[in-house]
Amino acid sequence: MPTLSVFMDVPLAHKLEGSLLKTYKQDDCPNKMFLAYRVCMTNEGHPWVSLVVQKTRLQISQDPSLNYEYLPTMGLKSFIQASLELLFGKHSQAIVENRVGGVHTVGDSGAFQLGVQFLRAWHKDARIVYIISSQKELHGLVFQDMGFTVCEYSIWDPKKLCVDPDILLNVVESKQIFPFFDIPCQGLYTGDLEEDTRILQYFVSQGFEFFCSQSLSKNFGIYDEGVGILVVVAVNNQQLLGVLSQLKGLAEALWLNPPNTGARIITSILCNPALLAEWKQSLKEVVENIMLTKEKVKEKLRLLGTPGSWGHITEQSGTHGYLGLNSQQVEHLVRKKHIYIPKNSRINFSCINANNINYITEGINEAVLLTEGSELCLPKEKKL
Amino acid sequence: MPTLSVFMDVPLAHKLEGSLLKTYKQDDCPNKMFLAYRVCMTNEGHPWVSLVVQKTRLQISQDPSLNYEYLPTMGLKSFIQASLELLFGKHSQAIVENRVGGVHTVGDSGAFQLGVQFLRAWHKDARIVYIISSQKELHGLVFQDMGFTVCEYSIWDPKKLCVDPDILLNVVESKQIFPFFDIPCQGLYTGDLEEDTRILQYFVSQGFEFFCSQSLSKNFGIYDEGVGILVVVAVNNQQLLGVLSQLKGLAEALWLNPPNTGARIITSILCNPALLAEWKQSLKEVVENIMLTKEKVKEKLRLLGTPGSWGHITEQSGTHGYLGLNSQQVEHLVRKKHIYIPKNSRINFSCINANNINYITEGINEAVLLTEGSELCLPKEKKL
Numbered sequence: 001m002p003t004l005s006v007f008m009d010v011p012l013a014h015k016l017e018g019s020l021l022k023t024y025k026q027d028d029c030p031n032k033m034f035l036a037y038r039v040c041m042t043n044e045g046h047p048w049v050s051l052v053v054q055k056t057r058l059q060i061s062q063d064p065s066l067n068y069e070y071l072p073t074m075g076l077k078s079f080i081q082a083s084l085e086l087l088f089g090k091h092s093q094a095i096v097e098n099r100v101g102g103v104h105t106v107g108d109s110g111a112f113q114l115g116v117q118f119l120r121a122w123h124k125d126a127r128i129v130y131i132i133s134s135q136k137e138l139h140g141l142v143f144q145d146m147g148f149t150v151c152e153y154s155i156w157d158p159k160k161l162c163v164d165p166d167i168l169l170n171v172v173e174s175k176q177i178f179p180f181f182d183i184p185c186q187g188l189y190t191g192d193l194e195e196d197t198r199i200l201q202y203f204v205s206q207g208f209e210f211f212c213s214q215s216l217s218k219n220f221g222i223y224d225e226g227v228g229i230l231v232v233v234a235v236n237n238q239q240l241l242g243v244l245s246q247l248k249g250l251a252e253a254l255w256l257n258p259p260n261t262g263a264r265i266i267t268s269i270l271c272n273p274a275l276l277a278e279w280k281q282s283l284k285e286v287v288e289n290i291m292l293t294k295e296k297v298k299e300k301l302r303l304l305g306t307p308g309s310w311g312h313i314t315e316q317s318g319t320h321g322y323l324g325l326n327s328q329q330v331e332h333l334v335r336k337k338h339i340y341i342p343k344n345s346r347i348n349f350s351c352i353n354a355n356n357i358n359y360i361t362e363g364i365n366e367a368v369l370l371t372e373g374s375e376l377c378l379p380k381e382k383k384l
Numbered sequence: 385m386p387t388l389s390v391f392m393d394v395p396l397a398h399k400l401e402g403s404l405l406k407t408y409k410q411d412d413c414p415n416k417m418f419l420a421y422r423v424c425m426t427n428e429g430h431p432w433v434s435l436v437v438q439k440t441r442l443q444i445s446q447d448p449s450l451n452y453e454y455l456p457t458m459g460l461k462s463f464i465q466a467s468l469e470l471l472f473g474k475h476s477q478a479i480v481e482n483r484v485g486g487v488h489t490v491g492d493s494g495a496f497q498l499g500v501q502f503l504r505a506w507h508k509d510a511r512i513v514y515i516i517s518s519q520k521e522l523h524g525l526v527f528q529d530m531g532f533t534v535c536e537y538s539i540w541d542p543k544k545l546c547v548d549p550d551i552l553l554n555v556v557e558s559k560q561i562f563p564f565f566d567i568p569c570q571g572l573y574t575g576d577l578e579e580d581t582r583i584l585q586y587f588v589s590q591g592f593e594f595f596c597s598q599s600l601s602k603n604f605g606i607y608d609e610g611v612g613i614l615v616v617v618a619v620n621n622q623q624l625l626g627v628l629s630q631l632k633g634l635a636e637a638l639w640l641n642p643p644n645t646g647a648r649i650i651t652s653i654l655c656n657p658a659l660l661a662e663w664k665q666s667l668k669e670v671v672e673n674i675m676l677t678k679e680k681v682k683e684k685l686r687l688l689g690t691p692g693s694w695g696h697i698t699e700q701s702g703t704h705g706y707l708g709l710n711s712q713q714v715e716h717l718v719r720k721k722h723i724y725i726p727k728n729s730r731i732n733f734s735c736i737n738a739n740n741i742n743y744i745t746e747g748i749n750e751a752v753l754l755t756e757g758s759e760l761c762l763p764k765e766k767k768l
Contacts, residue, residue: 004619005593005618005619005620005623006507006562006593007506007593007618007619007623007624007626007627008623009506010506010623010626010627010630011626012625012626012629013626013629013630013632013633038454039453039454046451047451047452047453049452057445058445058446060445061441061442061444061445062442067430067431068431068433068605068606068607068608068609069423069431069607069608070422070423070601070607070608071608106490106610106638106639106642106643107639107640107641109636109637109638109639109640109641110638110639110640113637113638113639122391122393122394123390138640141636141637142637145637178390209389209390209391217454221452222452223452223453223454223641224452224453224454224455224641224643224644224645225452225643225644225645226490226639226641226642226643234389234391235388235389235391236389239389239391239392239394240391241396242391242394242395242396242397243391243394245396245397246394246397248397249397252493252525253493253497253525253526253529254490254493254494254497254638255490255491255493255494255497255610255639256491256493256494256522257491257493257607257608257610258490258610259490259608259609259610259643259645259646260608260609261608261609261643261645261646262643262645
């Protein structure tokens, strides 16, 4: 009988930095609020679920003809097909030419894990990864853990207070980079499914090969089912099949069979014109609601006379956007007002609702006014 | 615009050997049958689902109070708790002493992946793995891919035609091995949940530390949801917490959030005494049915006058068991009779039903008689 632990040398893992949510949860202040949830929230402060999902879930659970056998390692074929058509459009040149494929993965994290494993095995020379700042915490670590050097870049210009996509294009073209896109919530950006993947169409049209992590969690409101796809675009079908066959081997070792429920619900919706229309409508409503919230935030800051221009709030699309605050202002909001927002001031606007909008805008106003007074201690920023 | 593929050097992956199912699928013979499915089959030849699962699934999909938020990385807490109690018993010394824990994983493959990653990182000296033959194809590759040397051992004694668990105990004790158990279908072995994990109780009572992959797919009939747990038993709570914290970091990179639906259904059943009783009853029925099938196979072979003793068929527990055929007999069944069974003759007895039992037993009889005639070419086996 062993007496010493074989785990003797295993220490408690260091907590990763950036556990804003954890600090928030430990905060006892009754006014505390968290504006950095990954998921879209309803006006009532719950994670959003498209109504058509609930209906479809119920219908599926009542269908005696369905079986619950293991999915193949590559996943649910009809789900992959429907999702790729959603991403690129049914008549996409790349789909017609049979050079687009995908592996059904356990969420977008699974898609990154799988893609990074592939790149490590088959792109041994490439060891540097450029990752957009807002994705670094979530996905950068996967690259880092596998031995890549991770460099950060930002498409948010804090001086001009706007997003500059040219930064991305310049990096990719000048450095001959292999692109690995992340489409975390198609349709929740502008409310228009096609518009939201325009960048992919551009890269396809330019003949690029790339990977893309496609998550269908947030735009359907199925967060707990790991519905992701690692999308592969190759120059031709032969190359595609080679890549997919290698990915299959990796997925076999990772999880062997991806989970089915979420994929089954989504496929039922995407393949039924009436349900599809309902879903699209629900996306539009969410996006309109978020735009309205942004308008209200801007208007309230205007009425409060908060110094600065706040047009950038409504100029950004999507659930998440930069408030355009500096680190001192963010610090004030977190420490003094118990409003938890990330250092880069990129918040989830769907977390703002009728119950908290006044407290939040007044907090922002206070933070900006206070740091105005301490301008002498800070490098003076150009007012726009 | 790039002209050459970045995937140029990526070949089609070699197909793994042992794709018995693939050969079966490509066989055009109308009489073909496959006796090596991983899952338990009904008499009608469909994957078995416990009736209480369907009821619970429906009930869950009608519950408006449930949310579908991301699960924490470690998974659904109540699911882990209930599953560990199922495995070790509520009053297990190890549970009381707070030195048992688990990570909710994407099926048993996910549990192996996670456990092997941990062992690679924290047991750098241990590089040899002993794996039971029947598990080699499924889980051995995970170890191999991560640089372990995989050695095979069998607890099936082909001479004595019986399973000899002492082989396992001797290996573990003599070689100071760290045990990594696989409990793929608790309850489907003897029909008695406690009886089926007696080996774990033994190792706990002896003070061993170990990992265990616990799958709840097969014993509930939820195959497509990846319901697994990587179970950790340590000598004390402090060691346990260290290991779990490191596993959390690995799981974050692998899939970040495990899938929920299957775990939610199972937890509802395990935590409700009435549903639990129904589930237990359904397990008993399955096991009784399999025992009946085995009796029938034995009786039919007896009536056919097939040479040899066939008592070992009914002496083995569980869905899967060894027929005790040699490689030439297996070959005959596959090639001539289109009855697909693995080389070691370990079949899934739930694949045998009223429709195919005559064809199968007649095939076995034919194979045995034919190889009897060719005894001169083979080492003579001792008749029992």
